[in-house]
Amino acid sequence: MSIMKKIAVLIYPYFSLQEITILTSCLTLWYGEKIDVLGSEMKLYESEDGFFIMPTKTLNDTSVLDYKCVILPGIINPLPALYDEKIITFLKQAKDTNVLIAAISAAPLLLAKAGLLDDVKFTAGFFMQMIDVFPFIHRENFVHQPLVEEKRIITAIGFAFREFAMAVLKRLGYDVEDKFMWPVEKTYSEKELTFYWNDSDYQEFLKDLEAYKKD
Numbered sequence: 001m002s003i004m005k006k007i008a009v010l011i012y013p014y015f016s017l018q019e020i021t022i023l024t025s026c027l028t029l030w031y032g033e034k035i036d037v038l039g040s041e042m043k044l045y046e047s048e049d050g051f052f053i054m055p056t057k058t059l060n061d062t063s064v065l066d067y068k069c070v071i072l073p074g075i076i077n078p079l080p081a082l083y084d085e086k087i088i089t090f091l092k093q094a095k096d097t098n099v100l101i102a103a104i105s106a107a108p109l110l111l112a113k114a115g116l117l118d119d120v121k122f123t124a125g126f127f128m129q130m131i132d133v134f135p136f137i138h139r140e141n142f143v144h145q146p147l148v149e150e151k152r153i154i155t156a157i158g159f160a161f162r163e164f165a166m167a168v169l170k171r172l173g174y175d176v177e178d179k180f181m182w183p184v185e186k187t188y189s190e191k192e193l194t195f196y197w198n199d200s201d202y203q204e205f206l207k208d209l210e211a212y213k214k215d
Helices: 021-030 085-092 108-113 129-133 158-171 199-213
Strands: 006-010 035-039 067-072 100-104 147-150 153-156
Touching: 021 035, 021 158, 067 108, 067 158, 085 108, 100 108, 100 158, 108 153, 147 158, 153 158
Parallel strands: 006 035, 006 067, 067 100, 100 153
Antiparallel strands: 147 153
C-alpha cells in the first residue's frame, strides 16, 4: 500500500509568512492536506514580520522525495538560507523528479543555486545585480512576469501571492475559480452574509461546548 505524500513548507531566517499563508490555509482548511514545516535545525525561526515558527522536521529527518510539493516562502534577506548547505542539498534532490516546487519572491535564488533552474524559465523578486554577483543564476532563463510555470516549477514575484496560490492549487489538482481570493467587487445582501451551521456541525459544536462548561 503506497503512502500518500504530503506537502512541505521550507523555512529559514527572515522568511515571509504573508506570501504563502493564503496557499497554506487553503491547503489545510479547504482541502485537508497535511503540511510538514521543514528547517535545517529544530529551532525557532523568526519570520520577516517577527513571528516565530518551529519546524516539525529537520532536513536531516526527511527527503524532498517524501513530498508531492515543496513550498518556499520569500526571504527579505536571502543570504543565511543561500549559504545553508543543508537547504541546497535538500533541494538538489528534486532535480528531474515529479516533486512540484513552488518558490516566491527571492526564494528562486535557492532553486538556482541547487541547479533546479538551469534549464527552466523563472521569475523572482530580487534585484537584478544579483545576477552579476551569483553565477548560478542564468539570465537567459529569467522572465519579467509576475508568475512563471515551467515543468514542475512555479515561481512568482511577491506581490503575486494570490496568483501563486492559485497556480499551486491547480497544479495539485484542485478546482479553483479564476477570481480566487480577489478583492470584494459587489454589495452583499443581509441574506448572503447570514451563515448557519448544518445540523451535524451545530450538534458537534454544542458537544464541544459542554466539555468547556464542565471545567
